[in-house]
Amino acid sequence: MGKIVLLLGLALIGASALPAETTENGVTTYAEASNDQFPFMVSVQQLGGAPNSATACGGVLISLEHVLTTASCLNELREEGPLDPIAAGNIRVFAGDRNINNILDANRIRVAESFTVHPQYQGSPAYLNDIAIIKLTTPFVQTAVLKALGLPPHSESAQESATTCTLSGWVPAAVNTNLQPILKFATKTLLAQSECLIVPTTPAPSTTPEDTPPEGSQPEETPPGETPPEGSEPGDEQPVQTPQLFDEAATTTPTTICTEPSVDSTSGCAVLDGNPLVCDNQLVGILFHSNKCTANRNNEVFTRVAHYSPWIAEVTGIEVPSSSSTFKPAFAFVSIIALIQIVTSKFFI
Structure with a gap:
């Protein structure tokens, strides 16, 4: 009997760790979140x-009265016009x-009193x-569906690549469309820093037998006034360059x-600045660059929160946990197994 209870406990632990979304042909599919799955979002x-306007941004509650987001969100929230900071009184925050x-x-809405952009933001x-x-202006009230996530310990080192994380947010289905109303999430894998660079990823069209010019024909010449790329021959196919968006x-x-x-195209795309990336129940990043629902394959880039924990604490007064106090999934898993074994041995032997 004790073995049966132990196996059931392990099955429940394993089932809770399974992602609800899938990856098809290298493309992340977003799943709908339950109402209490991301209470910090x-x-x-x-x-x-409009609440589903494409000008909205994501954010994460780091306390009941503080939201962490991107500086670019607060400068580029408007659909047109100059990219000046918007007035704090014109910002509302939805949660819960x-x-x-x-x-x-009214319990789901708060208005901003002020905001602080990092002094070295570019x-x-x-x-x-x-x-x-x-x-x-007024703190949120904590409930089962509305809670702060808190800050990660300060660290100058990036997380290990291949770490599995979760990205959540309200997302559009396509470029230049309003947001879908239901919160969604996807499992993401961290890349090594060497893989972070935004590089051209759209290949040149391949030449098929049907596209092969007839024997004896001349390759297409470069139009007058244009210079062929260095090292190329007339008629060479060149990759389609995706513009690099930042330094x-x-x-x-x-x-x-x-x-x-x-x-x-069916479940959404991580277009919104400020959407949080969470790994092992710890806030790791806030999104500031994505493909904006386009077909390019540029990596998604996040501001790494642990680097800024001291600055955030200075601005907000929120305590930064020490590295030794962080949640360790492996240790917790072993502890739960040990507890199950103790309980089963006490009552079923």
């Missing part, structure tokens, strides 16, 4: 705008429900130190971290 919106359209309950094209803190410095320092891209 918030939507940063403009007052007067997976359906972004449920804004009538916008386009560098996007360095892309991080900001919003302070709310390489942004992806080669401990201030950022990367995952593989997400493009899925």
Whole structure:
């Protein structure tokens, strides 16, 4: 009997760790989140705008009165016009429900009192130190579906590659469309820093037998006034270059971290700045660069939160945990097994 209980306990632990989404042909598929799955998730919106507007950003509650998001979100929230910071009083924060359209309950809405952008933030094209803190006029009230995630311990070293994490957020189904109303999530894998660089990923069209020019024909010449790429011959196919969107410095320092891209026309794409990346129940990153629902395969790049924990603590007064106090999944797993064995031996032997 004791063995049966132990096996059931292990099965329940294993089942809770299984991801709900899949990956098809290298493309991440987003799944709908349950209402209490990401209680720290918030939507940063403009007052007067539609809750599902494409100008919204993601964010994460690091306390009941502080939201962590990107600085670029607070400078680029408007659909058109200059990229000046928007007034704090025009920012509202939605939390406590997976359906972004449920804004009538006052418990789910707070207005920003102020926000603090990192003093060394650089916008386009560098996007360095892309991080900001919003302070709310009134703290949220903690419930089962609304809780702060807290800060990670300070670290100057990037997490190990191949670590499995979760990215959550309200996402559009396609470029330039409004957000889907239900919160979604996907499992992501961290990339090594050497893989973080944004590089051209769209291959040139392949030459098929049907495309082969007739024997004896001349290759197509370069149009007048244009110079063929160095080292190429007339008629050579060249890869389609995807423009680099920011300086390489942004992806080669401990201030950022990367995952593989997400493009899925049926379930959404991680387009919103500020969406949180969580690994082993710890806040690891906030999204500041994605493919914006386009077909390119650029990596998704996040501001690495652990690098900024001391600055965040200075601004907010939130305590930064020590490295020794962080949650260790492997240790917790072994502890649970040991507890199950003790209980079963006590009552079933």
